[in-house]
Amino acid sequence: MLTSDNTTPATTVHSTQSGRSLAEIRQDFPILARQVHGKPFIYLDSTASSQKPTAVLTAMNEYYHQHNANVHRGVYLVSEEATAGMEKARVKIARFINARQSKQIIFTRNTTESINLVAHTWGSANISSGDLIILTEMEHHSNLVPWQLLAQRTGARLEFVPVTDDGLLQLDVYADLLRQQPKLVAFTHMSNVLGTINPIHEMIAQAHAAGAITMVDAAQSVPHLPVDVQALDADFLCFSAHKMLGPTGIGVLYGKKALLEAMPPFMGGGDMIRTVKLRESTWNDLPWKFEAGTPAIAEAIGFGAAIDYLNALGMDNVRQHEREITSYALDALKAVPGLTIYGPEADQRGGVVSFTLADIHPHDLASILDQEVGVAIRAGHHCAQPLMERYDLAATARASFYIYTSKEEIDILVQGLQKAQHIFRF
Amino acid sequence: MLTSDNTTPATTVHSTQSGRSLAEIRQDFPILARQVHGKPFIYLDSTASSQKPTAVLTAMNEYYHQHNANVHRGVYLVSEEATAGMEKARVKIARFINARQSKQIIFTRNTTESINLVAHTWGSANISSGDLIILTEMEHHSNLVPWQLLAQRTGARLEFVPVTDDGLLQLDVYADLLRQQPKLVAFTHMSNVLGTINPIHEMIAQAHAAGAITMVDAAQSVPHLPVDVQALDADFLCFSAHKMLGPTGIGVLYGKKALLEAMPPFMGGGDMIRTVKLRESTWNDLPWKFEAGTPAIAEAIGFGAAIDYLNALGMDNVRQHEREITSYALDALKAVPGLTIYGPEADQRGGVVSFTLADIHPHDLASILDQEVGVAIRAGHHCAQPLMERYDLAATARASFYIYTSKEEIDILVQGLQKAQHIFRF
Amino acid sequence: MSMDYREYILDHYRDPRNYGTLEHPDVHCEDSNPLCGDQLGMDLQIEGDRVTEVRIQGRGCAISQASASMLSEMIEGKTLEEVIALGKEDVLEALGIPISPARTKCAFLGLRVLHRGLAIAGLEQPQEDEDE
Amino acid sequence: MSMDYREYILDHYRDPRNYGTLEHPDVHCEDSNPLCGDQLGMDLQIEGDRVTEVRIQGRGCAISQASASMLSEMIEGKTLEEVIALGKEDVLEALGIPISPARTKCAFLGLRVLHRGLAIAGLEQPQEDEDE
Numbered sequence A, B: 001m002l003t004s005d006n007t008t009p010a011t012t013v014h015s016t017q018s019g020r021s022l023a024e025i026r027q028d029f030p031i032l033a034r035q036v037h038g039k040p041f042i043y044l045d046s047t048a049s050s051q052k053p054t055a056v057l058t059a060m061n062e063y064y065h066q067h068n069a070n071v072h073r074g075v076y077l078v079s080e081e082a083t084a085g086m087e088k089a090r091v092k093i094a095r096f097i098n099a100r101q102s103k104q105i106i107f108t109r110n111t112t113e114s115i116n117l118v119a120h121t122w123g124s125a126n127i128s129s130g131d132l133i134i135l136t137e138m139e140h141h142s143n144l145v146p147w148q149l150l151a152q153r154t155g156a157r158l159e160f161v162p163v164t165d166d167g168l169l170q171l172d173v174y175a176d177l178l179r180q181q182p183k184l185v186a187f188t189h190m191s192n193v194l195g196t197i198n199p200i201h202e203m204i205a206q207a208h209a210a211g212a213i214t215m216v217d218a219a220q221s222v223p224h225l226p227v228d229v230q231a232l233d234a235d236f237l238c239f240s241a242h243k244m245l246g247p248t249g250i251g252v253l254y255g256k257k258a259l260l261e262a263m264p265p266f267m268g269g270g271d272m273i274r275t276v277k278l279r280e281s282t283w284n285d286l287p288w289k290f291e292a293g294t295p296a297i298a299e300a301i302g303f304g305a306a307i308d309y310l311n312a313l314g315m316d317n318v319r320q321h322e323r324e325i326t327s328y329a330l331d332a333l334k335a336v337p338g339l340t341i342y343g344p345e346a347d348q349r350g351g352v353v354s355f356t357l358a359d360i361h362p363h364d365l366a367s368i369l370d371q372e373v374g375v376a377i378r379a380g381h382h383c384a385q386p387l388m389e390r391y392d393l394a395a396t397a398r399a400s401f402y403i404y405t406s407k408e409e410i411d412i413l414v415q416g417l418q419k420a421q422h423i424f425r426f
Numbered sequence C, D: 001m002s003m004d005y006r007e008y009i010l011d012h013y014r015d016p017r018n019y020g021t022l023e024h025p026d027v028h029c030e031d032s033n034p035l036c037g038d039q040l041g042m043d044l045q046i047e048g049d050r051v052t053e054v055r056i057q058g059r060g061c062a063i064s065q066a067s068a069s070m071l072s073e074m075i076e077g078k079t080l081e082e083v084i085a086l087g088k089e090d091v092l093e094a095l096g097i098p099i100s101p102a103r104t105k106c107a108f109l110g111l112r113v114l115h116r117g118l119a120i121a122g123l124e125q126p127q128e129d130e131d132e
Ligand SMILES: Cc1ncc(COP(=O)(O)O)c(C=O)c1O
Pocket: A270, A292, A293, A294, A295, B047, B048, B110, B111, B112, B113, B140, B142, B143, B188, B190, B191, B192, B217, B219, B220, B240, B251, B383
């Protein structure tokens, strides 16, 4: 993975992705050249949302400047171009996660909507009073609250796979819970707080053996790892474009065809219908049955460009780069006195590190890092309040990495933490 | 409204909007300079989706290139900038429709989602078996199917205000239906097929007198007319950015505060919560209670820029320009032999004209106009199948206009129709 | 004059062949194009291994109705095997004009109804939609 | 050294004034900042038209806890009228540092709890959130 590039000496110490030096990759992200508080901007919050390469914006601008029209129903050339652009993006996304057919890719606003869609449609049709839904203690609110709402509507029961002190799922408890014949098991592929990469291949197989349907929250995995829905045998899986170089406003629900076809629609309106009478209607084919109203056309096209960009790098290389950065960061952070890291070791972890520093509140830490060294980290409960409670924490600080993160940036994070210690004097 | 501009003679025949000549306005829309099939592109399909001025794309690019970060929970400067950008857009939108507070502006994907949100939340809490919901025969599927689904879930009844042969609502029947104590009345402000501008001010007052809540589908009115939600006293009102110079992927639900506050949430997930425990949660304040997951941040900012653009033109001027273009088009089309126009006269009509030409199917007409003269019109049922059935039509051709439409473009439409007649020989 | 509306297409549109219904069809199927509303029904009479009679009913654009009319001519008198083998190429060849992406659903509506009808009657395997 | 973390702020954070609870408070209110989880509770004792005792409880960042501590000092011994009049300016002045937009919710958490508590006790009008 290491290449030497004599023209840009700074990059010789970095791994490369698909033969491109990190310096070259960083050029594609203009925001990385800006300053904050008079210091170079260092973005360590890609888990919340990634930065976007110029290619993604170019694709969307080209759409708006040359091919903008509503899709699907237009007979004229520009509308055909818009439709083709959007549907080509769907095919790219299907291939990216190895879905069998592009009609299994439903466009939503984000991961959150994808999960709510399943909770509302599959959930209403399949869950009734007393039914068991298994979740985990490390779920993001988006993979928790929709099931709470479903449980309230239907009288279903929720049980939770606990996490160990090291941030791993307690798989023995999972096995026990599966014996209670759950209807659905929903879990995250990668925790957005602990970075834990869960063994979802085995977890899905066990769930299926117990007769349950599986919903994988892949918001953190699809952007960072190769994911193959057929190899995983996932029933439902979802993710958001904005976390993987793509625009805001678009996400994906993947589902097995038979499940999607059997589900009632979610929202009613234009495009999702076959025939409409005053008092009754019939539904369109997949994927449109679940895409009511004018879709996020430009965003789909931008998402497609993001997929192209990631494919050009190679997802194995993306993973490898993050693995190196994460190991480097874990080592550097462990050397900071008073710092506590949450979650597993580097080999079971994606590019996310949550930590606390002595009695400095994470919000104060984030403010200091921003103002003193231009480093953007996240501070708070990371939309995982039950997990915070599990560790008896109000909040953590979280640094997270992506294809453009450099080791120098980690060094500056550490310098910032030292400044914070100095300010809070201990 | 007429100014003469000696430097660009072509514009002297046009009305202007806020002192800017039509030629100047058209410069802001690069797509209008492209060619299709070797002819200049003429876009007469703004009712489906409008074109976007450069300023809107610039605003979104600037966001992505300089201020991109997830909103609301970030302590660092860039995230604060992103949050401020998005919330500033919300304030602009609130002022644009004269909402009392910006928290009454809920961001959704589009008009369709806004209506489904109300049907799911307000609907589930307030509609039960036997309750009456009044709609009209001229509704877009998006203001029809969500209520059908609600009726199926709850056992509510749907009744419809019929339309006259001239494309007007039969207000005497509306008054009769109101006597049956409806819980909800939902209607479009402007028909996307007939162009009819409904007298919604009176209709809302009558609905309130009958004790009903009102939902206004303003997808076609907010882009084209001054709309004042307080003057109208609308309970719910919704529209889409993509039809008013803004990006795809974002729409708005406006609601009265007391109604929105009493409604249960729609989707569960990040940002819409106050506290989350494993089995129960409490909700955030308005507007975030209804905005689960990462919102369409760039799109909100682009929407704000679209509002700025429309404000600079002045909505009275926008309406005036469309009134002139529509009168001109109606006159020109009436002179085409064999052509039938649907809907009311110019004074009760927005910038939309649906028509059929002898026995030429609208799809064929649209193909011919596209290929022969580069004119993009829509052909089909326009997501209003029940309305098509009312007029015993399978489809119509529809030309629609916006701030950039010129009289010359109408002339070329008419030439194209003459060519179609020649091809179909009659 | 538009290449897309040759005289013979307009002729099939104005005067569709095999228009009507059969009293006791062995195969009947109808479908519509959800995005534009074009409708088409098709009745087949089958004797032995041969399609002996075809009737179509429908309303829609010139492309959908003319292509169905042409298809009905291709079907009549052919063996079931030959009819099952009919594909998009055959329809496009009969139309003889380029079909833009938005109009392919119009052009293939008749073909879709034919194969759906045969599948429902158990005479051929249901076809999976392919990915573009 | 960051301007945003002056010594006295850290001092109020480490050693909050009036920390604890009252046994029979006339006013009690608690709230949390939904986006960051900072918590604050406040108890008031009122005699005649005067706030005679204040206690706060909470957990959160230096800004939220120090500002609540400072606020508690401002409240104690004041007349109800004076306490009702306390606003954002007063808190910002006491903090004496610029507060970035993301941190305003931290800075004003105590103030919000105070006015909510007084409103619930019927001692002041509930405040409408203003539009930014
Ligand atoms: C009157 C009317 N209502 C609703 C809609 C639906 O809008 P959207 O597709 O943006 O949800 C439209 C546009 O197609 C419309 O014209």
